[in-house]
Amino acid sequence: MTAATIGRPGFAFQAIAIATLAALFVGSLFVGVTNLSIRSLVSDPEALRLVMVSRLPRTLAALLAGSALAIAGLVMQTLARNRFVEPATAGTAQSAALGILVVTLVWPNAALGWKAAGAAATALAGTSLFLMLAHRLPPTQPFLVALFGLVYGGVIGAVATFLAWRLDLLQYVEVWMTGEFSGILRGRYELLWVAGALVALALWTADRLTILSMGRDASIGLGLNYAGVLRFGLVIVSAVTALIVVVVGTIPFVGLVVPNIVSRFAGENLRHTLPWVAGGGAALVLACDMIGRLIRFPYEVPVGTVLGVVGAVLFLILLLGRNRND
Amino acid sequence: MIEISGVSLTLGGSGILNDVNLTVPKGGVTALVGPNGAGKSSLLSLIARLQPLQSGRITVDGLAVDTTPSRELAKVMAILRQDPGVASRLRVAELVGFGRFPHHRGRLTAQDREIVAASLEQFDLGDLSLRFIDTLSGGQRQRALVAMTFCQGTDYILLDEPLNNLDMFHARNLMRTLRRIGDEHGKTVLIVLHDINHAAAHADRIVAMKDGAVVASGDTEAIIRPDVLESIFGFPMLVERVAGRLAVLHHT
Ligand SMILES: Nc1ncnc2c1ncn2[C@@H]1O[C@H](COP(=O)(O)OP(=O)(O)O)[C@@H](O)[C@H]1O
Numbered sequence A: 001m002t003a004a005t006i007g008r009p010g011f012a013f014q015a016i017a018i019a020t021l022a023a024l025f026v027g028s029l030f031v032g033v034t035n036l037s038i039r040s041l042v043s044d045p046e047a048l049r050l051v052m053v054s055r056l057p058r059t060l061a062a063l064l065a066g067s068a069l070a071i072a073g074l075v076m077q078t079l080a081r082n083r084f085v086e087p088a089t090a091g092t093a094q095s096a097a098l099g100i101l102v103v104t105l106v107w108p109n110a111a112l113g114w115k116a117a118g119a120a121a122t123a124l125a126g127t128s129l130f131l132m133l134a135h136r137l138p139p140t141q142p143f144l145v146a147l148f149g150l151v152y153g154g155v156i157g158a159v160a161t162f163l164a165w166r167l168d169l170l171q172y173v174e175v176w177m178t179g180e181f182s183g184i185l186r187g188r189y190e191l192l193w194v195a196g197a198l199v200a201l202a203l204w205t206a207d208r209l210t211i212l213s214m215g216r217d218a219s220i221g222l223g224l225n226y227a228g229v230l231r232f233g234l235v236i237v238s239a240v241t242a243l244i245v246v247v248v249g250t251i252p253f254v255g256l257v258v259p260n261i262v263s264r265f266a267g268e269n270l271r272h273t274l275p276w277v278a279g280g281g282a283a284l285v286l287a288c289d290m291i292g293r294l295i296r297f298p299y300e301v302p303v304g305t306v307l308g309v310v311g312a313v314l315f316l317i318l319l320l321g322r323n324r325n326d
Numbered sequence B: 001m002i003e004i005s006g007v008s009l010t011l012g013g014s015g016i017l018n019d020v021n022l023t024v025p026k027g028g029v030t031a032l033v034g035p036n037g038a039g040k041s042s043l044l045s046l047i048a049r050l051q052p053l054q055s056g057r058i059t060v061d062g063l064a065v066d067t068t069p070s071r072e073l074a075k076v077m078a079i080l081r082q083d084p085g086v087a088s089r090l091r092v093a094e095l096v097g098f099g100r101f102p103h104h105r106g107r108l109t110a111q112d113r114e115i116v117a118a119s120l121e122q123f124d125l126g127d128l129s130l131r132f133i134d135t136l137s138g139g140q141r142q143r144a145l146v147a148m149t150f151c152q153g154t155d156y157i158l159l160d161e162p163l164n165n166l167d168m169f170h171a172r173n174l175m176r177t178l179r180r181i182g183d184e185h186g187k188t189v190l191i192v193l194h195d196i197n198h199a200a201a202h203a204d205r206i207v208a209m210k211d212g213a214v215v216a217s218g219d220t221e222a223i224i225r226p227d228v229l230e231s232i233f234g235f236p237m238l239v240e241r242v243a244g245r246l247a248v249l250h251h252t
């Protein structure tokens, strides 16, 4: 049957998308305070070292974080059955920050991995509570759930900030709340590969997540272990968000904007759309990180700040153009 | 065979079902009728294990619905709820294809694809197969959901007011399709209907519910009678034979 293949992005479109991502990847290696050229890479060992120690890790971090953020957003939207929530604003990232704060308090010299584990645990608790409450809101009013998410995330964020202020740890919290790649070096980003692995796991369970998005009754009717897949999704969202908050900090809008754009054009059969969401997230974060490096050259604007602006504009365009395509 | 014995249900302190006992024999079309709030949807969701059984016992084809693994039941029985509220942005062909999930639990096989194509054809969805379901009319979406339920290919099919939103052409088409699969393939269809005339024309048996209990059940001819209908619905109506078929005049 051809119905399964028509209406999906064609080969040319896929080629353009991959070329764009590749161009961003290469571009990101060459953008920065120290001027690099391809020739210097061959002739100058210092230049090569700069790439291997700083530029390449930074670029890989942006790719991994971007795709993982977008996928986490999509999975969270599937769990909440609401297109307007994302981990960065609906309490997951804030709960993660709270978790790192607690770990830092009781064990100041904890390794990054332990901080990530603590953050994942609190993120799981915070996100579970959010979903429990969100499922009680009327599904006929999607913006109510989104609004509730903002308030919920805001409250948890405020608790974390207040605690940090009392404990004189405010500068740490600011680091976790604003995503930034400038501190990324070899040896400082590798935890993000775990987030990448979780994205692969999500790809593998795409059909089950799609069925989950049809709702509880449809899921049970098709013999899906509804509660099990729900828990699996929660773990993905929480772990991915915690890892990103620990390594680079909170990056807003990626998890919101990218899945919404992809859904507009390609729908929500996750088996087909997850690769586009992952690639779109990677491209968006990479592009915004490069903008952050260039816009006040030679100073850097954090990627979280750039995305605060770019993401908000994209989101507004999405909202205002909502009914035209439908 | 669907066997229901001693099933009661209480939700939020009020009794919804009160000691329901019912046997739906294997094969053919059984219509479930009754006024709003009679408990039809509640009974269907208990049979389809969408709600936990509080008391009593329900078996479908000998399988107890509360202890048989859900994935096994999904190959035996399919349900379409009254308000499924499927909001995902899926294409019609994709949605219908998910009906095959209980069988492959992974990728659609060539045989699955054939069944999907036949289902799309059956419910007149060929032209709509690439449309996103959130761009369809209520009736078109209802047809897509019915097609998905059929695609599941189960011996037992439970449908809760599937004629909602359907125009006369597609309502008739659906009822005739149900009739046919009941006859040709020996499948068991349990369908909640509001239009008593559809039940009169297409069902082998009718089960009537009222206030959380089964008040009448039997062959169609035995239920479509003025006195029985009045006792169920609470107002008198005429039953006539037109061209050899039963017709209920309930709207005059
Ligand atoms: N979740 C619930 N909590 C409390 N009462 C409910 C719930 N669901 C249904 N009811 C009540 O149960 C009764 C039967 O409902 P239902 O099975 O939907 O009837 P029908 O499908 O025959 O119209 C109604 O009075 C309804 O108000």
Ligand SMILES: [Mg+2]
Pocket: B040, B041, B042, B082, B160
């Ligand atoms: Mg009902």
